Amino acid sequence: MKIKDLLDKCEIAYSSHDYKRLIELCDEIFKIDPDSQNAIGYKSVAYCFLNQPEKALEILKKGIRLYPDNYYINNHLAMAYYDLGDYEQSLKYCEKGLRIKDFDWLFENKIKALLKLDRVGEAIECYENAPSGIEIFDLLVEAEKYDEAMKYASDYDIDDFCAVIDKIKEVSPQKTGEYYISWIDKIKFKHDTEVCPDCGGKLIPIVWGFPDSKLLERAERGEVLLGGCCLPAFLTNYCCEKCNNEFDLRFEGLHIECEDFRLNDYIEYKITELKGILKNDSTIFVRSLEGLKKELRGYDDGEFDAFISRLKDLGYICQPREGYVKLVGFDDLKCAKEYLDEGKFAAPGWLFYPQLSAWTIGWRMGSGEQYAMNEPVPTEEFKRLFPMPKYWKFRVSQSPYKPHPLLGYFWREDGKPEYPNVSEGIEVNDFITLNDEKEFTSDTFRFKSIEHALLLSKCLHFKKCDKRDGLDEISAVEFSPEEEENWDIFKYSVLLNACYFKVMEDEDLKQKLLDTGDEPLIYVSDDEENLFGRALMELRDEIRRLCENEDKIDWEYSEYLKYKPWR
Numbered sequence: 001m002k003i004k005d006l007l008d009k010c011e012i013a014y015s016s017h018d019y020k021r022l023i024e025l026c027d028e029i030f031k032i033d034p035d036s037q038n039a040i041g042y043k044s045v046a047y048c049f050l051n052q053p054e055k056a057l058e059i060l061k062k063g064i065r066l067y068p069d070n071y072y073i074n075n076h077l078a079m080a081y082y083d084l085g086d087y088e089q090s091l092k093y094c095e096k097g098l099r100i101k102d103f104d105w106l107f108e109n110k111i112k113a114l115l116k117l118d119r120v121g122e123a124i125e126c127y128e129n130a131p132s133g134i135e136i137f138d139l140l141v142e143a144e145k146y147d148e149a150m151k152y153a154s155d156y157d158i159d160d161f162c163a164v165i166d167k168i169k170e171v172s173p174q175k176t177g178e179y180y181i182s183w184i185d186k187i188k189f190k191h192d193t194e195v196c197p198d199c200g201g202k203l204i205p206i207v208w209g210f211p212d213s214k215l216l217e218r219a220e221r222g223e224v225l226l227g228g229c230c231l232p233a234f235l236t237n238y239c240c241e242k243c244n245n246e247f248d249l250r251f252e253g254l255h256i257e258c259e260d261f262r263l264n265d266y267i268e269y270k271i272t273e274l275k276g277i278l279k280n281d282s283t284i285f286v287r288s289l290e291g292l293k294k295e296l297r298g299y300d301d302g303e304f305d306a307f308i309s310r311l312k313d314l315g316y317i318c319q320p321r322e323g324y325v326k327l328v329g330f331d332d333l334k335c336a337k338e339y340l341d342e343g344k345f346a347a348p349g350w351l352f353y354p355q356l357s358a359w360t361i362g363w364r365m366g367s368g369e370q371y372a373m374n375e376p377v378p379t380e381e382f383k384r385l386f387p388m389p390k391y392w393k394f395r396v397s398q399s400p401y402k403p404h405p406l407l408g409y410f411w412r413e414d415g416k417p418e419y420p421n422v423s424e425g426i427e428v429n430d431f432i433t434l435n436d437e438k439e440f441t442s443d444t445f446r447f448k449s450i451e452h453a454l455l456l457s458k459c460l461h462f463k464k465c466d467k468r469d470g471l472d473e474i475s476a477v478e479f480s481p482e483e484e485e486n487w488d489i490f491k492y493s494v495l496l497n498a499c500y501f502k503v504m505e506d507e508d509l510k511q512k513l514l515d516t517g518d519e520p521l522i523y524v525s526d527d528e529e530n531l532f533g534r535a536l537m538e539l540r541d542e543i544r545r546l547c548e549n550e551d552k553i554d555w556e557y558s559e560y561l562k563y564k565p566w567r
Contacts (some may be wrong), residue, residue, distance in 0.1 A: 019046040041355035053083035115143035166298025191249040201242025311459035344554035354504035358392040374561040405461035425520030453498035
């Protein structure tokens with residue numbers, strides 16, 4: 001194998017952190033070229049990352065004789081000496097390498113060496129002259145320079161400062177002084193953010209800044225008051241609908257008494273961090289204390305327990321079940337809870353995402369991906385209670401007809417209607433029509449009506465339109481007798497599947513269809529075959545079959561699976 005090919009493999013091994021493989025590849029290169037500059041660099045750094053600095057030095061001493069002006073080799077020497085505790089030698093090779101090239105890795109190693117030598121001022125000066133991407137706070141904490149890290153961070157914005165405090169806490173909580181546990185006592189009480197303290201009227205939140213479309217909609221519904229883009233000197237966050245008085249009920253409704261602005265900002269930061277895990281724009285989460293502690297940064301057991309206990313005492317969070325917490329209020333939002341109620345099941349994908357077909361990439365790279373990854377493995381009981389939709393069982397490879405059009409999957413082998421034509425029954429025109437303009441979706445397609453879905457499927461099948469074409473354009477398309485004959489094979493199945501997506505995404509429409517009982521259904525139109533009415537009858541049976549055990553679904557736990565992190 002050529003050296004170039006081996007070096008390409010070295011880069012792959014290095015990028016994937018497969019350092020043992022990297023050493024093997026370098027040894028193969030040395031058989032061809034014992035003085036390979038690249039192989040010396042790769043093998044030495046591999047030993048450094050495998051915590052074998054002595055072996056790295058054996059290679060690097062030869063490398064520096066052969067290539068004294070190679071800044072990579074100088075950098076790896078600095079790493080090896082640092083790992084051996086010889087910080088003067090590490091610093092020497094960093095400075096030598098930096099005279100060759102301003103390399104960010106050399107800057108970082110120089111800072112680390114200077115900190116170990118207690119030359120903190122020089123380390124900070126080096127950081128300020130270094131390329132972007134180096135994080136001085138991590139290096140200060142790693143070197144156990146906690147006071148210096150806090151002091152330096154205090155000159156920067158609050159996010160950096162708070163993050164540094166939490167980084168120190170992860171190593172040595174008590175080193176942070178007031179920032180360890182005692183800050184919790186400065187959270188004094190929770191305001192009543194529902195009732196005006198002056199007149200007893202209803203309070204609504206004030207939102208400052210430029211509003212987006214969702215915020216404008218909430219303002220129109222009277223859920224929030226838009227304060228404007230120009231911030232006043234004294235910022236308020238609630239307004240009374242009755243007396244119009246405005247109030248500052250900080251922070252997140254919690255009253256904090258703290259004169260030290262840095263400490264006050266840290267307290268607000270910790271509350272915001274907690275709230276960000278327990279709530280988003282539309283959903284309130286019930287999380288386990290165990291999971292919550294893993295996601296929150298900078299807590300040991302004592303501080304975490306004290307923080308949670310304080311917020312429970314103040315009524316900011318509650319415990320709906322042993323070991324789980326949620327924010328108080330927000331009854332208008334959907335609930336997503338981390339636990340499954342006894343005797344209940346997570347919703348099957350086809351009921352939780354009725355707009356997604358069985359084969360869509362939406363289960364792998366779209367809206368259903370997270371849910372699909374987190375769905376529990378189906379038990380035999382689950383399969384019995386929640387049967388798969390008929391159309392999910394369709395396999396195009398087993399169908400004698402190819403290709404199948406959009407929405408053209410069969411519910412039975414022949415794709416024909418299950419019910420015979422009838423002339424009398426309940427007229428469905430009052431609650432559903434082919435050209436009803438309430439939109440519905442199927443995978444990546446959005447249809448303006450069932451009629452639109454039928455025409456688009458037909459035109460796409462015969463390659464007479466683009467999927468973005470509108471209803472007016474596809475309505476004018478003409479078809480040959482041969483094409484019409486071919487379409488007869490699929491037209492009922494396309495209609496049936498369009499009805500499925502339309503009705504399954506509309507709970508009101510679904511209930512109206514079920515309320516027709518077992519009566520025959522008639523759609524008054526020019527279609528003498530009454531295909532639409534017959535499709536609705538078959539769909540009605542399918543909905544009953546699929547939804548018979550909906551009462552056994554824990555929808556709140558199912559909602560949580562949309563957001564649950566997966567590994």
